[in-house]
Amino acid sequence: MARPSIVPIALTLDDRTGYTLWAPPWEEDGEEWQAFLGGTEGDTSVVHLFPSPAALAAFCRTRTDHDLADHPVWPVVAGLDAADVTPDDDHRYDLDGVYDVMAENPDRWAVEELAATFEIVGRLAEVCDTAPDEDDEDDDDEDEDEDDTAFESVAELMAKPEVAMLGLGIDAFVGRAGEDAWIRLGGAVDELWEDVVEELDEHLDWTGAGTTELDAYPSASESAAVEPAGDDEDSDEDDDIEVVEGDTAAATPTSAISSGSRVAVDPAAVAAAAGFWEGVGILPVEVVVPEGAGLTLRCYVEDDSRFLGADREVYLFGTPAELRAFVRGDEDHDLTEVASWPEVADTDTLPLPVDQDRYDLVEVAEVLAEVADGAAGLVDHSVLVQPLEGVRDLAEYARLERVDALLAPGTPLGQAAARAEATPGAALRAEDAAVLTGPWDELVREISTALVFRD
Known part of the structure; x- marks a missing residue:
């Protein structure tokens, strides 16, 4: 399993883009953990989204009432600026664009984009799932409850064999069999995607944990032009990083x-x-x-x-x-x-x-x-x-x-x-x-x- 890390990501949904952090699965004390920058509102697990990397960095510097506060590298993240929490292109997920990608003939970029988008949706569902606890149910119903999920459409989509094929790359969609698989995948998306994003959106906090309002979020076209606020206003480059576990007391962020x-x-x-x-x-x-x-x-x-x-x-x-x-x-x-x-x-x-x-x-x-x-x-x-x-x-x-x-x-x-x-x-x-x-x-x-x- 990879070392503990925290990765900046961006999500685009309903023509607005929000920025947050994702901690991919890591092992601690013999258990596997995974988390997003979020918390619980009532009985609902939510992921906090922010309208810009600067707003995200400001939250990280001042708040610890969230699910990443105990992550091994959070002390490093809390000291980062906007440029450091700006996601690279590989960690920007356009949920609105899935239909457009499916409408084209498959190429390696389409396959890679869909694979990445479906993976992050699955990760969000895993972290935010608030299905009833099996321990609260009768033993007779235990087997049935094991399949309970608050993300039924997500689970149904992820169970499609064509979604698993995305991980094989463009070669899986070449030839007659590959073309048929792409068509079946498109049918699954047509049937399920609206329900998938509806289930997901219920767990996305577009208030930045109460720090902002919905109209502050950029549209998809505006977010492509967002420049992170950093110490050097003349710099033409973003120092996109992935923070990994190290000597957090002495560590200095570096670009990747x-x-x-x-x-x-x-x-x-x-x-x-x-x-x-x-x-x-x-x-x-x-x-x-x-x-x-x-x-x-x-x-x-x-x-x-x-x-x-x-x-x-x-x-x-x-x-x-x-x-x-x-x-x-x-x-x-x-x-x-x-x-x-x-x-x-x-x-x-x-x-x-x-x-x-x-x-x-x-x-x-x-x-x-x-x-x-x-x-x-x-x-x-x-x-x-x-x-x-x-x-x-x-x-x-x-x-x-x-x-x-x-x-x-x-x-x-x-x-x-x-x-x-x-x-x-x-x-x-x-x-x-x-x-x-x-x-x-x-x-x-x-x-x-x-x-x-x-x-």
Whole structure:
């Protein structure tokens, strides 16, 4: 089981977005626990929602009358500011958008979004369920009472085999059998989703534990533009974090790798463009190195990575518009022979990278430095997983033998990479980070030699 942690999340329902905290399951004294930032109102268990990360952070600093007050890392959370409790894109759940997702043909983003949304709904139901206690019932009725739940529609939806298939990824919905499964899932959503959200909404506190009013909550479109209030008003980045159990007396929050890219993109526009890029099999990619951040394109030819570039050099562009302008030109490069390239060259769809295709190598260096400097216990090996995927693809295309050597089994980076894949939740210790800092800097320098920033 993962170490105790607290994760900022956002929920969108009835065209309003609320922010709260979720403590994924952890074990304490031999028992499994799970909680949200909430409490009990009368006989009803509720989750407190707030109209902004700033309002959430203010509540955390001043209140302890809630279900997370006894969590192992609450002392750390109580000292965080708005930027630290701003959820990353992977922890924003649009319950209003489920019908729209189901209306499209399945792709990996649709499947992942539905899987995440249904999981958080199930978690909320588990925590907030106030069904009658079996001990209060007659023994003859015990078996029947075991199935009692305040979330009948949630339970019915989660029991559908097609919901379980979401956890298998897009491969589960490929081919005739997969198409049929997607159609059955859509039928289950049409039948049950309104009842699911109605059951859930009864347990959502849209007053922020009495600190705000309903009209203070942003609409779905407004919440996409919310900027967290932090100490540095000139900062362009959010330090999204996942707080994990550590030395809470001395711990200092540090950023984790999620969506800390340097090229500004609109999440709604990314979602709208994703279908085209997935369809042509050539995906926009962002790479961040000390020299700057840039966008490029990548595909796979017989399982080998191929980038927009030539002579083992990857071309990077500062904005989606600049990349699109190059694509429409007639300069020769290594993607022109890809079968779907004519569609790419003719499209008006902006090349906007999804979170899974953003590789911030600078932020990894910053995290390693912070952990080595004493911020241990707040970061785990998962921070390496996504950046290393990008590194390996770039090194393969550019034939960077030194990168391969740095990542070889038995080297510090190779061992860390293996651990990140096997147990991503394992804590990154100060001594681990200290050993990795030098090799990571060398790796980034090697990658940078293959990147060409184009005007």
